[in-house]
Amino acid sequence: MIKNITNLGDAALYCNFGDKVNKEINKKVINFFKNIQKIKIKGITNISPSYNKLIISFDLSETNFQTLKEKILNIKIEDIQNEKSENIKIPICFEEEFALDIKKLSSSFNISENEIIKKFLEKNYYCYMTGFIAGMPFLGDIDEKLRFKRLETPRVKVPMGAVGLTEQFCNIYTFESPGGWNIIGNTPKKVFDKLNLNDAALIKPGDTINFFKISKKEYLNWND
Amino acid sequence: MTKAYFEILRSGINTTYQDIGRNSFYHIGIPFSGAMDKRNLLISNKIVGNKQTSPVIEFALQGPLLRLNNSKVNFVITGDVNFNIIKKNSTIEKGNCYQSYVLEDGDQLDIISTNRSVYGYLSIQGGYKIDSFLNSYSVNTKAKIGPNDGEKFSNNQKIFLNYIKESFHKKKINYINSKIEFIRVIKGTNYDYFSEKAKKIFLSEEFKVSKLSDRMGMRLEGSKLENIVDTNIRSEGLIKGVIQVPADGNPIVMLSDHGTIGGYPKIAVVISADYEKIVQLPPGTKVKFKLIDLKKAENLYKLYSLETQTILNQI
Numbered sequence: 018m019i020k021n022i023t024n025l026g027d028a029a030l031y032c033n034f035g036d037k038v039n040k041e042i043n044k045k046v047i048n049f050f051k052n053i054q055k056i057k058i059k060g061i062t063n064i065s066p067s068y069n070k071l072i073i074s075f076d077l078s079e080t081n082f083q084t085l086k087e088k089i090l091n092i093k094i095e096d097i098q099n100e101k102s103e104n105i106k107i108p109i110c111f112e113e114e115f116a117l118d119i120k121k122l123s124s125s126f127n128i129s130e131n132e133i134i135k136k137f138l139e140k141n142y143y144c145y146m147t148g149f150i151a152g153m154p155f156l157g158d159i160d161e162k163l164r165f166k167r168l169e170t171p172r173v174k175v176p177m178g179a180v181g182l183t184e185q186f187c188n189i190y191t192f193e194s195p196g197g198w199n200i201i202g203n204t205p206k207k208v209f210d211k212l213n214l215n216d217a218a219l220i221k222p223g224d225t226i227n228f229f230k231i232s233k234k235e236y237l238n239w240n241d
Numbered sequence: 242m243t244k245a246y247f248e249i250l251r252s253g254i255n256t257t258y259q260d261i262g263r264n265s266f267y268h269i270g271i272p273f274s275g276a277m278d279k280r281n282l283l284i285s286n287k288i289v290g291n292k293q294t295s296p297v298i299e300f301a302l303q304g305p306l307l308r309l310n311n312s313k314v315n316f317v318i319t320g321d322v323n324f325n326i327i328k329k330n331s332t333i334e335k336g337n338c339y340q341s342y343v344l345e346d347g348d349q350l351d352i353i354s355t356n357r358s359v360y361g362y363l364s365i366q367g368g369y370k371i372d373s374f375l376n377s378y379s380v381n382t383k384a385k386i387g388p389n390d391g392e393k394f395s396n397n398q399k400i401f402l403n404y405i406k407e408s409f410h411k412k413k414i415n416y417i418n419s420k421i422e423f424i425r426v427i428k429g430t431n432y433d434y435f436s437e438k439a440k441k442i443f444l445s446e447e448f449k450v451s452k453l454s455d456r457m458g459m460r461l462e463g464s465k466l467e468n469i470v471d472t473n474i475r476s477e478g479l480i481k482g483v484i485q486v487p488a489d490g491n492p493i494v495m496l497s498d499h500g501t502i503g504g505y506p507k508i509a510v511v512i513s514a515d516y517e518k519i520v521q522l523p524p525g526t527k528v529k530f531k532l533i534d535l536k537k538a539e540n541l542y543k544l545y546s547l548e549t550q551t552i553l554n555q556i
Contacts, residue, residue, distance in 0.1 A: 026427055026510030027538035029480045038475060050268065063267035065478025065501060072478035074267070077513050077542050082535060148270035148478070148501035151384035155476070155502075191270075192384065209270075211374065211386050218269035 018045055019071075022089065024082045029074040030089060038068040038185075040157075043145050046071050047223040051097040058088055066222050067146045068155075104141065105219060105226040107189070107204050109180055110236040115203035117179070122165060122199060136160040137201065137228065142187065144224045152191040152209025154220035159187050171197030178203040180228070189220075205231075205239035245312030247400040253352065255301040255455065256394040258369070258387060261294055263377035267501045271386070273481060274379035274497050277360045277456060277520040278320065280549050281418075285319040285364035287556045288341055290410040296371065296378035296388070298363040298400075301456075302523065304352025305394060309344050312402060315409035316350070317341045320361030321418050323353040340413040341366075358418065358521040367405035381498055383457065414555055421518045423531040427538055429484065429507030434470040439490075442466060443508060447527040448492065454524055456498040461528070465490030468506060476504040482511035482519075496520060512538040514545040 018034070025031040032049070035042045043066075050066040053073065060080030065072040075085055111119070111134050123130045142156035159182060167183050172195065175181070179190040181198025188198060191209035208219045220226055231239070261282065262275025276282035276299055286295050298305070304322065317340065318324055324336040329347035336342060338361075344350060355361050371378060371388035378388055385391035394400075435443070448463035472488035479485075483495040485505035494511065495503070497520075509530065511519055522528055533541075 023430065024427070024535055025430055025480060025507070026482055026512065027535055027542060028513050031430055062264045063273065063480075064265075065267040067477040067502060068475050070475075070477040072267075072480065074480045077539065078546050081539055146476075146502065147268060149476075149503075150500060151270040151381075151386070153270055209384070211384070211391070214375070217271075217375070221269060 018049065018094065019090075022086050025072060027082070028077045029072055030082065030086055032071040032073065032089070034069045034071065036069065038145075040143055042069050043143075044223070048097055049094060050222065052092060052094050053089070055097070056092065058085070060085065065148065105224055107206055107208070107226055107228050108231040108235070108239065109202040109204050109228045110231050110233060111202040112233045112236070115179070115200070117200040119201050122163070122182075122201070125165065126162060128162065133163060133201065134230065136163055137187075138230060141225055141227045144220050144222055144226065145186070146222050147218055147220060150190075150192050150194050152218040152220070153188055154208070154224075154226075156187050156220075156226065158185040165199055167197040168199065171195055175200065176203065178205060180204060203236070205236050207241050210241070245314070245402040245404060246310050247307040247402070248310060249305055249394055249396055249398045249400065250308055250349070251306035252394040252396050252398070253300045253305040254303045256305050257299055257380040257382070258296045258371060258378050258389060259299040259380065260296045260378040262497070263375055263379050263381075266375060267478060270501050271375070271384060272381065272498050272501055274377070274381045274387070276362065277497055278362070278517045280517055280552075281319040281360070281362050283549065283553060284339065284414070284416065284556070285317050285362040287553050288317040288319075288339065288410070288412045288414070289315055289364045289366035291364055291366065291368060295364070295368050300352055300361055300363070301355070301359050303354050304361060304363075306349060306351045307400070308349045309346060311346060312404075313346060314344050314402060315341055315366040316344060317364050317412070318352065318361060319364075321356045321358045322361040323356060325351045325353065327351055339416050341409070341411055343409060355523075357420070357523065359523050360521060365402060366410060367403040370401040370403055383498060412556055414552070416552060418521070419518075421515070423529050424515050424519045425512045425531050425533050425538065425541065426484065426509035427512060427533065427535060429509045431470075431474060431506035432508055434468050434506040435486070435508055436467040436469045439466040439468070443492075444530055444532055447529050450522050450524050450526045450528060452524045456496055458496050458499060459494040459519070459522075461492045461494065463491070466492065466508065470506075472506070473504050474506055476502050479503045480510070482513070482516050483507050484509045484511065494519060512541060514538065514541040
């Protein structure tokens with residue numbers, strides 16, 4: 018399952034699950050992550066799943082690379098089902114003021130803005146990983162017709178709630194942040210809510226979500 | 242009883258609550274955070290008799306000016322820091338780091354600046370009236386989490402203090418923060434993305450710490466590091482101490498508040514034993530890297546931990 022484990026510095030394991038980025042490989046990464054999370058191995062401080070890698074960091078005063086690597090390789094991996102059986106639904110507003118890059122995409126793809134919106138809303142998305150900034154989900158895969166490269170010059174400030182596209186992925190900016198994704202809309206929903214102590218990040222690796230369209234009025238009156 | 246508090250007359254550049262860090266939330270994008278220089282946090286808490294896990298006030302370069310109200314407190318400052326105690330009657334006493342002092346009602350504590358270093362720590366016996374978030378008192382200003390609404394301190398705010406019954410710990414140790422010649426690193430997972438010339442430059446030339454450095458990362462300036470494979474990788478997890486090199490060829494060292502995911506090649510990783518040394522290098526300082534292997538790094542960390550323990554045992 019893990020292709021190989023090397024060290025990242027002196028206090029982390031770098032586990033490679035394969036070179037490709039697809040759901041099949043990512044599901045293995047996330048299942049492995051959940052297994053390690055469940056058994057609570059001494060010394061592990063953080064576990065970061067991403068598309069095809071799992072980074073396990075540890076406290077060097079409690080364990081070391083070799084010891085932990087052997088433990089990890091000997092774990093009996095069970096199939097852990099995702100607790101959330103239903104899709105997470107995310108409202109999105111495509112008003113002009115929020116859809117910063119939709120005109121550009123429309124002329125590049127040579128399809129109408131409505132067609133972009135339709136294709137975007139049609140699909141269910143899978144969360145490959147969460148992070149960079151707190152709670153930001155990396156979702157995929159978007160329709161092949163909507164794939165576009167990153168902005169040449171990233172924005173200094175992408176507004177909070179912005180929904181962006183890049184290549185086969187889309188994401189949600191949970192905070193105002195610098196960023197280079199193509200912005201097509203904005204969600205009023207709190208995707209990272211620090212007051213929700215047990216579940217601050219709404220969308221976690223392995224979750225599935227879909228978007229539904231709301232009007233400007235619904236956006237302004239949105240209440241989670 | 243009237244509440245004891247510090248009034249912040251000047252907040253300083255980047256003054257925040259920190260503790261030993263926030264574990265286990267990388268997978269939802271929350272970094273480790275915590276005191277940049279953990280050894281100095283542990284020493285400051287020990288000197289005033291607080292727990293290792295107690296929060297402290299961390300400041301960077303210029304510290305805060307605080308006036309005490311309705312109380313008498315015992316405090317210590319650690320790091321390499323210039324500070325004065327301004328008594329109510331306007332006499333000024335110059336303070337020494339690693340020595341506890343009693344501050345009387347109406348006295349001011351003026352933390353002027355750090356010397357040839359970045360971070361310093363203020364511990365108050367008994368601590369602050371604050372709440373933890375996800376098991377830690379560390380502020381992360383990016384995600385706006387932790388005490389003080391996840392923000393750094395600003396002028397005219399109040400810092401409320403816990404009342405303590407027990408007598409004051411009067412303690413003093415002699416400790417000097419060692420200055421370093423090299424930062425030792427281990428090869429990163431994309432070390433071979435760089436040309437032979439780039440590797441040679443990285444391990445022999447000096448790099449200057451840029452002004453664009455903060456708790457998230459330290460940008461370095463020097464000869465450009467040429468990438469011969471790809472200037473991007475598939476985004477993946479990061480840890481503190483990772484040195485990434487974006488397309489412009491200038492290395493960035495990931496520090497305690499780093500973004501949890503990154504897509505730039507990793508040329509090297511700072512060893513755990515040297516992390517607290519690199520974070521203390523102020524903008525404008527020159528730094529050189531030295532490559533060592535994993536076994537050596539592990540042994541150096543053992544020595545470093547032992548040394549920390551020896552210092553703490555003296556207190």
